[in-house]
Amino acid sequence: MFCPKCGKQIQEGSQFCEYCGTRVSPIEELKPSRRKRRKWLSSLLILIIAVVLASSALAYLYFFPRVNPEKSKEYENQGLATLSQLAAQNGIMDQEKLKEVSNDFQRAIRLDPDNLSARKNLIYTYLLSDDLSEAQKEIGEILKVNPNDDFALKMQELLGEETP
Ligand SMILES: [Zn+2]
Numbered sequence: 001m002f003c004p005k006c007g008k009q010i011q012e013g014s015q016f017c018e019y020c021g022t023r024v025s026p027i028e029e030l031k032p033s034r035r036k037r038r039k040w041l042s043s044l045l046i047l048i049i050a051v052v053l054a055s056s057a058l059a060y061l062y063f064f065p066r067v068n069p070e071k072s073k074e075y076e077n078q079g080l081a082t083l084s085q086l087a088a089q090n091g092i093m094d095q096e097k098l099k100e101v102s103n104d105f106q107r108a109i110r111l112d113p114d115n116l117s118a119r120k121n122l123i124y125t126y127l128l129s130d131d132l133s134e135a136q137k138e139i140g141e142i143l144k145v146n147p148n149d150d151f152a153l154k155m156q157e158l159l160g161e162e163t164p
Contacts (some may be wrong), residue, residue, distance in 0.1 A: 001013075001014075001024070002021060003017035003019065003022055003024055004022065004024060005017065005020050005022040006019050006020040006022070008020075010024065025066070031127045036084070054070060065113055067111065067113070068111045068112065069111070069113050069114075071112075071113065072107075072108040072109070072111035072112035072115045072118065073108070073112075073115070074108075075104045075105070075107040075108035075111065075118075076105060076115065076118040078090060078098075078104045078106040079101045079102075079104030079105045079108070079121060079125070080119075080121065082097060082100060082101045083121075083125070084102070086098075086101075093128070095129060098125055098128055098129045099129070101125050102122055102125040102126065102129070105118050105119075105121050105122035105125060105157065106122065109122065113145070114144060114145060116145065116146065116149070116161050119138055119141060119142050120142070122138055122150055123135050123138045123139060123142075123155060126138065132159060135159065136156075136159055139152045139155050139159070140155050142155075
């Protein structure tokens with residue numbers, strides 16, 4: 001090691017410089033703990049960055065999933081299967097199950113916003129759940145994709161909503 005004042009080489013671990021008498025050891029002792037703290041801080045920073053990146057990637061995937069028409073159809077069919085099961089059991093007003101069904105249709109729409117039949121099935125489900133405002137919102141979404149969609153226009157008329 002070297003004396004921080006006079007720069008001469010001195011014995012490793014000595015407390016004072018043997019040439020100028022400057023106290024050297026406390027500085028040498030401080031360095032490792034400071035380095036340790038810095039290392040700890042940078043690991044923490046890396047961890048925070050990793051968590052932020054991972055959660056924003058998940059959020060991105062949730063809000064902007066890659067369009068996947070096949071997977072979209074799968075969820076739509078799953079919802080339809082539950083619906084027909086409910087119809088067969090006369091349980092079409094089972095709100096809990098209807099919530100499940102509308103979640104399936106919503107997933108289908110997230111995976112493929114152009115899946116208009118999933119949007120229509122979602123509207124039926126909202127109507128079965130007596131959720132008119134959600135149904136109207138979804139009709140608006142269909143009309144955004146296709147302003148001349150017969151189904152949406154008829155539904156809008158039925159629900160007494162004036163064309164915006
Ligand atoms: Zn010295």
